[in-house]
Amino acid sequence: MSSTAHASDHHHETFISKYLFSQDHKMIGKQFLVTGMFMASIGMLMSTLFRIQIAWPGEGFAIVNFFLGDKWAPDGVMDPNMYLALGTIHGTIMVFFLLTAGLSGTFANLLIPLQIGARDMASGFMNMLSYWFFAASSVIMLASLFVESGPAAAGWTVYPPLSALPQAMPGSGLGMTLWLVSMTLFIASSMIGGLNYIVTIVNLRTKGMSMTRLPLTVWALLVTAILGLLSFPVLLSAALLLLFDRSFGTSFYLSDIFIAGEALDYSGGSPILFEHLFWFLGHPEVYIILLPALGISSEVIATNSRKPIFGYKAMIGSILAIAFLSFIVWGHHMFLTGMDPFLGSVFTFTTLLIAIPSAVKVFNYLTTMYKANIRFTPAMMFSVGMVSTFISGGLTGIILADAALDITVHDTYFVVAHFHIVMGFSAVNAMFAGVYHWFPKMYGRMMNQKLGILHFWVTFISGYGVFFPMHFLGLAGVPRRYYTNSEFPLFDSFIDMNVLMTVFAIIAFFGQFIFFFNFFYSMRRGPKAPQNPWDSNTLEWTTPVEHIHGNWPGDLPVVHRWPYDYSKPGKPQDFVPQTVPLEEGEVDGEH
Amino acid sequence: MGLLMGLAILLGLFLIVQIIRIFELTSKLKEDDQSKVSWKANRSRALSWPLFVVGLFALFIWVVLRWGPHVLPESASLHGESIDFLFNLNWIIIIIAFVITHIVLAVFTSMYFARPGSRAQFITHNNKLEMVWTVVPAAVLAVIIIYGLKTWGEYNGEVAEDAINIELYAKQFDWTARYSGADEQLGKANFNFINTENPLGIVTATTIQIRIDELNAQIAELNEERANVPKDGLKEEEILAAIHHKESQLAKIHAFRRNNELTQNAGNDDKLVKVEFHIPVGRQVNFQMRSQDVIHSAFMPHFRAQMNCVPGMLTRMRFIPTITTAEMRTKTGNPEFNYILLCNKICGAAHYNMQMDIVVDTPEDYEKWLAEQVTFSSKLSAALGITETDNKLAQNNQ
Numbered sequence: 004m005s006s007t008a009h010a011s012d013h014h015h016e017t018f019i020s021k022y023l024f025s026q027d028h029k030m031i032g033k034q035f036l037v038t039g040m041f042m043a044s045i046g047m048l049m050s051t052l053f054r055i056q057i058a059w060p061g062e063g064f065a066i067v068n069f070f071l072g073d074k075w076a077p078d079g080v081m082d083p084n085m086y087l088a089l090g091t092i093h094g095t096i097m098v099f100f101l102l103t104a105g106l107s108g109t110f111a112n113l114l115i116p117l118q119i120g121a122r123d124m125a126s127g128f129m130n131m132l133s134y135w136f137f138a139a140s141s142v143i144m145l146a147s148l149f150v151e152s153g154p155a156a157a158g159w160t161v162y163p164p165l166s167a168l169p170q171a172m173p174g175s176g177l178g179m180t181l182w183l184v185s186m187t188l189f190i191a192s193s194m195i196g197g198l199n200y201i202v203t204i205v206n207l208r209t210k211g212m213s214m215t216r217l218p219l220t221v222w223a224l225l226v227t228a229i230l231g232l233l234s235f236p237v238l239l240s241a242a243l244l245l246l247f248d249r250s251f252g253t254s255f256y257l258s259d260i261f262i263a264g265e266a267l268d269y270s271g272g273s274p275i276l277f278e279h280l281f282w283f284l285g286h287p288e289v290y291i292i293l294l295p296a297l298g299i300s301s302e303v304i305a306t307n308s309r310k311p312i313f314g315y316k317a318m319i320g321s322i323l324a325i326a327f328l329s330f331i332v333w334g335h336h337m338f339l340t341g342m343d344p345f346l347g348s349v350f351t352f353t354t355l356l357i358a359i360p361s362a363v364k365v366f367n368y369l370t371t372m373y374k375a376n377i378r379f380t381p382a383m384m385f386s387v388g389m390v391s392t393f394i395s396g397g398l399t400g401i402i403l404a405d406a407a408l409d410i411t412v413h414d415t416y417f418v419v420a421h422f423h424i425v426m427g428f429s430a431v432n433a434m435f436a437g438v439y440h441w442f443p444k445m446y447g448r449m450m451n452q453k454l455g456i457l458h459f460w461v462t463f464i465s466g467y468g469v470f471f472p473m474h475f476l477g478l479a480g481v482p483r484r485y486y487t488n489s490e491f492p493l494f495d496s497f498i499d500m501n502v503l504m505t506v507f508a509i510i511a512f513f514g515q516f517i518f519f520f521n522f523f524y525s526m527r528r529g530p531k532a533p534q535n536p537w538d539s540n541t542l543e544w545t546t547p548v549e550h551i552h553g554n555w556p557g558d559l560p561v562v563h564r565w566p567y568d569y570s571k572p573g574k575p576q577d578f579v580p581q582t583v584p585l586e587e588g589e590v591d592g593e594h
Numbered sequence: 595m596g597l598l599m600g601l602a603i604l605l606g607l608f609l610i611v612q613i614i615r616i617f618e619l620t621s622k623l624k625e626d627d628q629s630k631v632s633w634k635a636n637r638s639r640a641l642s643w644p645l646f647v648v649g650l651f652a653l654f655i656w657v658v659l660r661w662g663p664h665v666l667p668e669s670a671s672l673h674g675e676s677i678d679f680l681f682n683l684n685w686i687i688i689i690i691a692f693v694i695t696h697i698v699l700a701v702f703t704s705m706y707f708a709r710p711g712s713r714a715q716f717i718t719h720n721n722k723l724e725m726v727w728t729v730v731p732a733a734v735l736a737v738i739i740i741y742g743l744k745t746w747g748e749y750n751g752e753v754a755e756d757a758i759n760i761e762l763y764a765k766q767f768d769w770t771a772r773y774s775g776a777d778e779q780l781g782k783a784n785f786n787f788i789n790t791e792n793p794l795g796i797v798t799a800t801t802i803q804i805r806i807d808e809l810n811a812q813i814a815e816l817n818e819e820r821a822n823v824p825k826d827g828l829k830e831e832e833i834l835a836a837i838h839h840k841e842s843q844l845a846k847i848h849a850f851r852r853n854n855e856l857t858q859n860a861g862n863d864d865k866l867v868k869v870e871f872h873i874p875v876g877r878q879v880n881f882q883m884r885s886q887d888v889i890h891s892a893f894m895p896h897f898r899a900q901m902n903c904v905p906g907m908l909t910r911m912r913f914i915p916t917i918t919t920a921e922m923r924t925k926t927g928n929p930e931f932n933y934i935l936l937c938n939k940i941c942g943a944a945h946y947n948m949q950m951d952i953v954v955d956t957p958e959d960y961e962k963w964l965a966e967q968v969t970f971s972s973k974l975s976a977a978l979g980i981t982e983t984d985n986k987l988a989q990n991n992q
Contacts, residue, residue, distance in 0.1 A: 408684065
């Protein structure tokens with residue numbers, strides 16, 4: 004393909020082909036990002052609303068009534084079913100729509116072709132389909148908020164029979180059907196996208212870009228795509244079987260149920276089967292979220308430390324180890340389902356093994372900053388923040404992995420605190436880092452640094468303010484998904500803690516407006532970006548600031564070295580782009 | 595609390611002022627190069643990290659002091675003591691790792707920030723160091739795993755010979771505890787036998803007959819109704835489906851009777867209690883769990899015990915209580931202290947209030963309490979007595 008053809012394509016675009024049905028990976032990445040941000044703001048609003056209910060149960064708030072209406076919040080007091088629904092949709096949106104599609108979709112699309120030196124994804128059309136399946140699933144998920152019986156409310160894990168029977172809760176009516184349809188489309192989107200990422204990375208690397216010269220972002224995104232490809236089909240089958248049980252009278256998950264004054268005909272199924280299928284995706288899903296976050300942080304930390312990432316090969320090894328182990332640990336979500344205690348022992352063992360590659364990653368991040376020359380850009384602040392949250396959240400995982408300890412903290416706020424810090428908070432930190440770091444690549448303009456730093460501290464401090472004390476609720480035995488804790492005198496000493504956490508949640512909510520303002524303002528009015536604003540080595544910074552189809556105006560770049568030659572001795576500058584040929588006698592990579 | 599709220603409002607105000615100030619600055623300095631960090635800004639950002647870490651440690655200590663005393667008291671079961679030990683062991687390891695890594699983070703960020711003329715050192719890897727930090731966590735984990743599995747084994751130990759058999763029956767949104775009677779055997783139960791008089795679906799000769807009569811009556815009623823609706827209409831189809839449903843239930847009940855001839859009456863002397871149940875100190879309690887509708891989870895935090903209740907499945911768990919309610923009231927200094935059973939798996943609107951009190955008695959008090967409870971068969975005949983009178987009244991009125 005000649006480059007001039009690409010350049011002329013650029014001029015014949017209509018609004019529709021450029022912004023809506025674009026097949027250009029950079030535009031699709033931006034579409035994922037903006038859609039993800041939109042979904043996230045809804046998910047965040049929901050969490051703020053249910054935090055208000057937990058902190059001040061039974062008190063009326065005009066704001067709650069404003070958003071939920073008289074049906075679900077008469078006099079501003081939230082209905083218990085709506086409380087559960089908000090938790091469910093908040094979880095679904097944050098886990099899938101923001102941190103799976105929003106995170107992977109944005110950065111895989113933007114970075115894979117740019118960092119491996121490809122003109123575009125292997126299939127631009129499939130890439131476009133992937134976005135539009137995601138957009139459709141977002142629309143359906145949002146539409147489910149407006150059905151009369153309310154949206155799905157059985158928790159984001161939608162365990163049957165609760166999710167299977169409309170008699171069990173109103174949310175398991177039409178709302179649940181829409182949830183399943185939306186997730187089916189979502190899975191299709193992930194699969195199409197993932198397949199494309201893998202094929203692109205395997206086949207379209209430019210000359211010289213061997214696997215051991217790939218930036219860690221690309222490694223992380225590759226392994227993430229493989230994880231998704233292997234685990235999402237299992238969730239799809241779980242969802243389809245649930246759909247059958249709900250609509251066509253099969254009994255995959257249901258048996259011996261008496262509800263609403265009637266013995267149902269279902270027999271022979273087991274809800275535990277659903278849990279197995281769900282968590283067979285559900286656990287790798289955690290790493291589908293986390294690995295891109297780790298990849299982004301690796302890149303941002305190395306670039307801004309002006310130092311090679313410490314232990315590049317160990318980092319790749321630990322990504323692979325985490326990915327492999329993530330497939331054999333799902334049972335740790337099910338220690339207390341009555342499964343054989345021996346299986347519990349096996350899952351305890353495999354789960355605790357994950358701590359080893361995770362520890363390696365943490366130590367490597369920290370050591371990368373040793374004797375570094377750190378530039379604290381907003382992206383770097385968020386990445387260092389991610390290292391902190393990955394430590395704080397990861398360590399409590401040691402407790403939850405242990406079947407014997409899980410007995411006491413299972414499904415309590417301890418779990419909520421743990422996964423929000425290690426998965427949610429860490430991934431969100433890394434996602435912000437990615438946005439601040441690659442914003443100049445996406446929009447050709449710079450975001451404001453001071454606002455970025457302010458946004459970081461507000462988000463970071465209030466995030467810890469919400470989730471750090473929360474562990475102690477769990478240690479007091481307070482279960483999650485309780486509409487109010489006021490029914491148990493035992494939990495009365497935690498009323499003020501709940502208020503404290505809610506206040507921080509509200510601050511965090513308003514803090515995001517700083518980001519939104521910075522994002523949209525800089526998109527139009529930010530100062531023009533230089534070609535390589537962060538003095539980075541990777542290939543994306545060798546493309547022109549103005550986007551063109553095919554990424555590089557001339558020939559594709561040729562790669563001569565690994566991406567982490569920062570502050571290499573004997574070089575005039577503290578970075579050496581991957582396109583610079585090796586000097587005579589110069590050793591490439593780790594040495 | 596008022597202080598906290600005040601602080602939050604102050605912080606919010608501060609935020610708004612800052613945003614406006616920065617916005618003004620931004621519009622003035624649009625041409626400012628946002629890709630560079632001035633070294634002064636870089637220094638203050640770097641030095642904010644140790645401040646943050648100190649703040650995080652302070653938060654940690656404050657939360658421990660403020661709410662630490664309100665977390666669960668010492669375990670009230672035998673295996674729970676091992677769990678508490680394991681917890682403490684884990685906490686020591688976790689806190690050490692948390693503190694060390696965060697100190698390192700604070701030191702590196704505050705020492706190695708870019709300043710005029712500084713340059714980083716080119717270090718790519720260090721096999722020895724990497725070996726150390728792979729092997730050390732692995733060794734520590736090995737200890738945790740071994741202790742963990744040992745404790746898990748204790749929790750899943752054998753059923754003792756003198757164990758008390760109790761069934762916890764969950765439904766939206768309450769619990770029922772069922773004690774085996776003099777025969778030390780819990781009677782069979784099945785969801786097809788559930789009705790108003792028999793909320794747990796216990797199978798005895800009487801309940802079988804009641805259900806058969808009930809279903810036959812319902813089928814007869816439906817057939818009557820069917821005669822009064824137009825043929826081949828939608829309504830008739832509905833009625834036919836209902837009849838079919840009842841008939842298949844009837845068939846299941848007949849089959850159940852044939853297959854369980856011998857164990858039919860074990861449920862007669864079972865005892866059902868709600869709201870509060872008692873267990874004796876020092877003797878193993880062997881629980882079996884059932885659920886009527888959706889998944890619930892029987893969580894007894896003070897005994898470090900939990901097990902899901904799954905429809906269509908029996909699950910089990912057991913423990914030996916070690917501290918009576920009276921003793922725990924003295925220990926916690928709270929005269930109103932009660933052990934609780936709560937539901938810990940989302941089960942619907944009133945999930946947050948699906949609870950039962952647990953009373954740990956001395957063995958004598960326990961026997962006394964149990965003797966006072968009424969057996970299922972006498973409760974049933976009492977309930978039927980009322981029903982029969984009701985029927986007669988209804989007939990008289992007609």
